[in-house]
Amino acid sequence: MSISIDQLAGGGASERIQRELNKIAENVLDPNTKPDAVRKLTIEISIKPNDARQLGDAEINVKSSLAPAKGLPSAFVFDYDNEGNAVMQELRMSKDRNQTAVDDNGDIVDGTGAPLGKVVNMSPFR
Template sequence: MNNVGVTVDVNTLAGGALLERLNIELQRLAENIADPNTKADAVRAVIVEIKVKPDETRTVAVSEISVKSKLAPPRGIPTKFIVDRDKNGKAVIAELKSGVKDQLMIDDDGDLADDRGRKINPPEDSGKVVKFK
């Protein structure tokens, strides 16, 4: 095997585009690490790939440089659904906002709401005393 010297400077390779793209991907990697919606201990990577295809004479080679990153995906967003059937027997689904099916709750506005977050109008006060026996 011939002893081939390398006179390529990665700092100036492709007019500095390699380092520019590397810096962009490193910034994306840093933002992904700082994102609280991603798993903290997930492994991230920045990959620099230089493909070289020489011609038949092996004196000129065409190359393609790519820089890409493998980042941690966002975490899933947990929620619960209520699954039921309407009066026609058609399956329906709605988000369960109260945490427990058929439980009333106080919504973000301070109003009474059902388990799906729909506001419930409380009965009007008639001023009469209700006697329970």
Template sequence: MFKLDEFANGALAEKFNIEAQRVLENIADPNTDPKKARTITLTVTLKADENRELAMVDINAKASLAPAKGVQTKIIMGRDRQGKVEAAELKSGVVGQTYITDEGDVADDRGNKVVQFK
């Protein structure tokens, strides 16, 4: 009846291949869960004319992808001298602990340089 790779001048196969590429890129993305299922849905909708001699065919393809994994971090919270809430990302891993940055500088728990070597 129909050769799917030739249907609509190859548009059906092309739409599938575009969505398949998106799925493969999503699977290869290290920020997604590799165990989550991905799907490709092809929808072919036919609408006949009054005489039932012709049908308009609408072709759509849609991929359902795995979402990106969430990212977590810790923030230090407190109040300033006026009582206003303030927060900063915890960089050192432990509140109040200094650490050595990737650049070799000594920094406080918020990532601010505390010692400069000369």
């Protein structure tokens, strides 16, 4: 018996293997994934013989298991509002000029520390 992967399903199995290997290569090179995560290629051939056991319908599936995107770091602060309800808000500390923050004096500043001028209180915190 000699069955070649390259000949299965008229070459379609080989094409799907190559397509999934390309997905793996893209995933490995994606800086948003863990570099050391394991990627997998699975080739599944299902064969269902007929009652006479002389013919079997087959289905070939090829799939890849890729590394998920890395989580994005963030932080939250928790407090109670003036009515006693629990509230939370993302704590945003960034060097991005467009990112606002509260400095040590309680003034709202941009990501570089420059004051923003008059800003309406955007926080539900007391």
